[in-house]
Amino acid sequence: MESKSDLIVDILNHATALLHADGGSVFLKDGDHLRLAAATGTHLLMERRTTYAPASPAITFEVFRDGQPILVNDFSRDSSRHGFYDEIEHSQMEIRNLVAVPIELGDKIIGVLRCTNKTVNNANADFTAEDARTLEIFGMTAAAAIQARKDLAFATAAPYAFVLMPFKDEFKDIYELGIRSLAVDLGIRCERVDEIEFNDAILAQIYKGIQSADLIIADVSGRNPNVFYEIGYAHALHKEVVLLAHDSVDIPFDLAGHNHIIYTGKITLLRDRLDKRLRSWLDRFTSH
Numbered sequence: 069m070e071s072k073s074d075l076i077v078d079i080l081n082h083a084t085a086l087l088h089a090d091g092g093s094v095f096l097k098d099g100d101h102l103r104l105a106a107a108t109g110t111h112l113l114m115e116r117r118t119t120y121a122p123a124s125p126a127i128t129f130e131v132f133r134d135g136q137p138i139l140v141n142d143f144s145r146d147s148s149r150h151g152f153y154d155e156i157e158h159s160q161m162e163i164r165n166l167v168a169v170p171i172e173l174g175d176k177i178i179g180v181l182r183c184t185n186k187t188v189n190n191a192n193a194d195f196t197a198e199d200a201r202t203l204e205i206f207g208m209t210a211a212a213a214i215q216a217r218k219d220l221a222f223a224t225a226a227p228y229a230f231v232l233m234p235f236k237d238e239f240k241d242i243y244e245l246g247i248r249s250l251a252v253d254l255g256i257r258c259e260r261v262d263e264i265e266f267n268d269a270i271l272a273q274i275y276k277g278i279q280s281a282d283l284i285i286a287d288v289s290g291r292n293p294n295v296f297y298e299i300g301y302a303h304a305l306h307k308e309v310v311l312l313a314h315d316s317v318d319i320p321f322d323l324a325g326h327n328h329i330i331y332t333g334k335i336t337l338l339r340d341r342l343d344k345r346l347r348s349w350l351d352r353f354t355s356h
Contacts, residue, residue, distance in 0.1 A: 081108060097179055141164075163184055164186075167200050230278055232274075281307060288319060
């Protein structure tokens with residue numbers, strides 16, 4: 069199957085060709101942030117920021133927030149934009165002009181598509197309002213392609229599952245093959261805290277993950293005290309929690325009354341039982 073980056077790069081290559089641009093980039097919605105999905109042409113050299121937080125004073129997040137295209141043909145003359153294009157490393161690449169449009173899926177904005185430095189017949193040229201409209205229409209086509217990709221479900225406001233488990237090598241395949249790949253196949257965005265870029269203390273980020281999750285998946289194997297603590301926090305927030313265990317001896321007394329998926333170290337068994345549990349949860353989640 070084509071990888072996520074291959075799809076976005078294809079989108080960018082078509083967009084830059086349409087607008088005769090030297091480079092392009094796509095940022096996709098990830099929770100309340102925007103994350104760089106791919107860059108082509110000159111953008112491969114000039115992107116220095118890969119994540120935008122809410123209220124970020126930059127053109128990219130302005131387009132995402134307001135849902136309106138932005139076209140700037142001379143940053144030196146447009147004082148209202150001076151300093152706002154801080155995602156570009158100006159010392160590495162001169163940015164003459166830019167057009168940025170929202171990527172819209174129905175009534176949702178799932179990202180931003182940008183092109184810079186228009187060149188026609190080897191000469192510098194200005195982007196036009198028609199260029200912006202062309203890119204907007206192209207963005208709608210891109211949104212449909214993104215929606216069809218389960219590995220891009222995070223951008224289309226898919227259900228979010230946060231996974232609690234020990235960070236040990238023996239759990240790597242359990243997570244990657246038994247949990248995450250299954251969740252992605254079902255259109256569920258799935259993360260463990262060590263996959264998230266953050267500046268906070270790890271416990272604070274775990275709290276945020278639990279708070280924002282639609283579903284918690286927790287593996288109690290090995291009786292890890294941190295995992296038990298995090299499960300308790302999730303239960304206190306009345307989150308739905310799917311509990312996993314290698315063996316019934318891993319289940320403490322206080323959790324014995326909860327239905328666990330016992331997988332005895334077999335990933336195929338875990339996937340089969342977790343698939344049924346997640347499908348049942350999805351039916352209830354999407355019906356609300």
